[in-house]
Amino acid sequence: MSASTVTIPEDAIRWELPSRGRVAMYGLISAESAIFTIFVVAYLFYMGKSLTGPRPEDVLHAPVLLSICLLSSSLTIQFAVAALSTGKVRAFSLWWLLTIVLGVVFLGGTAREWRHLIYGEGLTLQRNLFGTTYYSLVGLHAFHVTVGLLALSAVSLFTFRGQVSQQHAERVEVLSMYWHFVDVVWVVVFTVVYVVGR
């Protein structure tokens, strides 16, 4: 700017305000973090307080592969956003689809795990405190993954109809912030449920 020969008044250059999309997404993420904090605190508080079995160390197996899927989806969505901001819509749509696939794989894995716990181990939400806190915390996270997938799919739909272009890069980036948040929450949930709690 300063190299230009036209003299622009200094104030006119400097009056820049933060993007409202990003600010609002940070607000939403703070609210969601507070909700997750309460559920995590409840999980930690009730660890080992169940009056009956099954206990976590008997039935839980760390879903390492699924976690790798979910965490790498943060990477793919980042590639997608980067592609769109340089105008490569086709690359964007592929990375974006891959993100959705990774998310769906994660959800499917959770469903299989729950099926095993319910039918194989007899652990339901009503069975004991572990069941109550486990299904609530993991379920709350899975619910957020689902909401994220619905939003991602909407963007995919718009992309196939040719309605997404470089000018939407910022909006897509704001949505990707939510997806990153869901991934970070998984790191916390994984640590609490499968590492500390087992």
Add this chain to the structure above:
Amino acid sequence: MSTESMTLPMSDAAPRPLVERLHEWVTTVDHKRLGILYILYALVFLMVSGVEATIMRIQLIRPNNHFVSPQVFNRMFTMHGTTMIFFVAMTVLLGFANYLVPLMIGARDMAYPRLNAFSFWITAFAGLLLYFSFIGGDGLYGAGNAPDVGWFAYAPLTSLTFSRGHSTDFWIVSLLLSGFGSVGTAINIIATVLCMRCRGMTLGKMPLFAWLNLTMAGLLILAVSPLTAAQVMLLIDRYLGGHFFDTQAGGSAVIWMHFFWIFGHPEVYVLVIPAFAFASEIIPVFSRKAIFGYPVMVAATVCIGFISMSVWAHHMFTVGMGPAGNTFFVLSTMAIAVPTGIKIFNWLATIWGGEIHFETPMLFCLAFLFQFLIAGLTGVMLSVAPFDWQLSASYFVVAHFHYVIVGGILFTLFGAFYYWFPKMSGRMYNEKLGKVHFWLFLIGFHLTFDFMHIPGMLGMPRRIYTYEPGRGWDIWNLIVTVGVFFQAAGVLVFAGNLLWSCFRGRLAGNDPWNAWTLEWSTASPPPAYNFAVLPEVKSRRPLWDLKHPEDPDWHYE
């Protein structure tokens, strides 16, 4: 920035059919109309909830009274508390924030107008849901209608065993929905203040009102979300057979207390910080001086915001948290008196040496200063754990928090109503009726809440339906109830004054108070687009600069 002007038709065009005008109000995304909707909605619930309080006070006017049954009494105190906090105080304060923040920062609307409308309507729906419980709460059990578990709904009262029917479910879902609405508005306020300010308005030049509402919004997000989480857990317990608060299965009733008060105490500050915001705008204008110590005021507010998140368990000294927990919460609670005290001294210093105009808004703010000080002092008394063991859950506590909420928040709120009424309606209120309201309400307030401390110290517990004669409580309860009628009369004068002035008051003009913030630079009521030309500011008092070009503020700031 997206400051495109709204295409709403002007409200003062040729008269159109009523249905069309109503439709316009229902579908509006204009921050001013939504603000007014919030405020009117809160006023309706203020009346409803006031009637509930009056019913309780009539029941307690003399010993062994049988004005209502114990069951109805339980419903009344639950509904009174829940309504006043969630559907009167929260909504009216968010309404003022909605109306004033964009005008004060020189913007044409909130950052997210449609989110704004969504937040209002979901809050409105939540309030209706709470009151629908009077009809639908019975469920199939014939087990009583409206919620009767108290406003903090301690476990195990809320478990299926002790709360048959659906009254508690209505309470849970209603608070859940109103939580979504207020978090939506809070996010909107933050985005508006940070991203929509007019040219030149740096954070250090924002009106204190915007700063305080920004802090309130941040605090609201962090306070209401834990309540949302706790309500979801309660729903899981009640509908899916979970055991979070089920002591029979190893669950804990105390953890509900923690979760509730992690919301409950910051909530007090969510309500009182906007009240501080009103005082910080009104006191300087009616003292004809700039606010004293602006940066310190901002710092103290943010400081209150942080400390208020670490004091929740002072509601729980009687639970038995052990010496370490008690000591921590005693000290953090006392610490919050420091930034609050700083604010009081700054308001006093603003008034000091000023040319004080005793109009109705200023009268309410002066009463606020005095009453909020006393409320803070009884707060410090209660923060001392051994003192709290003696007086917890007594009428002393009830008197203390009503001193904060009525003496502090409601008084500044009335001041705000009179101060901004000319802007919102375009007409002046009746000053004489305003003063009648002030004195009636002041007398009523002090009769009720000064004397309410005494039966508390004499051992009268809160929430009791009636009491035996001869315990020394009789005369005090009589005085307390008499005060309620003065307050009710004051509120009726207030409502009548606003209604009458809305149609018959003399025209106010743009700037009836000779004030300094941007909302007074536009028409009264402001057009849908707020400002024909977006303003540019150089100091904290842009209208002062405009009126005194020879001695503008930005020479000194």
